[in-house]
Amino acid sequence: MNSVRKQGELGNFLRSRRARIRPEDVGFASGSGQRRVPGLRREELAHLAGVSVDYYMRLEQGRNHSVSDAVLGAVADALRLNQDERDHLFRLARPHNVAGKTLDGDGARPEIQQLLDWISAPALVMGRRMDVLAWNRPACGLITDFGRLPARERNLPRLHLLDTTIGGRYPDRDMVAREVVGQLRIAAGVVPDDPELWELVDELKAGSVEFRHHWTQHTVRTKAYGLKRIDHPELGSLTLSYEITRFPQDTELSLLVYTAAPGTPEDKALQSLAA
Known part of the structure; x- marks a missing residue:
């Protein structure tokens, strides 16, 4: 994202929260x-945050890169942001040095694949x-044979929101888009x-109404655990728990594992996938 686009993201996010x-x-x-726009x-926001209107306007326009933690915290409090949004x-308000970041295409260490092979539950x-x-x-077995897909198509947003066959297995489509x-x-x-991230975003905005709606709303959420409903063509309707965790030494990567309570139909279905 160039600097102009990044400044626009900050301003759009703050305006959406106001x-x-x-x-x-x-x-x-x-x-x-008398109000032309809602919120x-x-x-008023500057007053609640205890800063001058000019200072806040420069922040919303992306022109205040030296803003302090205290001011950002006051703005976050005034906007009633949750932790993910804060x-x-x-x-967004801080310049980032991304040199040396591992890109998605670099793959995972062989030891990570060994770990996945030892896990009997669906994991990626x-x-x-x-x-x-x-x-x-x-x-x-649960999602699709990733090995048969071109590398570009091994992407969960594309599969869930743009692939009609795989995406149709997820009845809570709006929730998937929000996540x-x-x-x-x-x-x-x-x-x-x-x-590549912005190429993906543009593709999803063009192909998914649900994605486009939540992107416009500037939805921000850390996906760490929860329930996912899947209508599997062979195993039937499943409600699975999922957990997502990161690797301390590979912070770009996250591990997703699907599980089910022992003795449930979902547990038996997952056992059949591991057999």
Whole structure:
């Protein structure tokens, strides 16, 4: 992302968060008939954060690279940001040195593949763009045979939101899109100058209504655990738990594992994939 695009991301994010706060909820008269846009005005947000209007405007325009942690924290408090959104604000407001970052295409260490082969549950390793870099046999049985796909197509957002066959297995399509947007927004804040990331984003915006909606809303979310519903063509309707963790020495990579409670139909289905 060039500097102009990055500045635009910061401004768009701050404006989206101002727009969702009702003035009357923070002590201002609503004056709905006199407001051209929903939410807080810049002057009101600056007042709540304890900074001058000019200072806040320069921040929203991406022209204040020396902004302190205290001011960013005050702005985050005034905007009522959750932890994911607060972290995202700090990443967008700070210049990043991304030299030496490992790109998704570099793959995973052989030892990581050995780990996956020892795991009996469906498991895979993703890069920051959610490219699938390594996987085990149960993961192929649950999702798709990644080895038969070209490297570019081994990408969970593309598979879930653009591939009609695989994407059709996920009935909670809007939730999937929201999670994908949340992860890619975080990736954009960490490594803003990744052209392949922005190519992926443009492709998803063109091909998925749900993705486009949540991208416009600047959804930010860390996906760490939860439940995923999958309508498998052979195993039937499954509700699986998932856990995502990172490797301390390979911070670009994350491990995704699907599990099920012992004795449940889902547990038996996963055992059949491992057999």
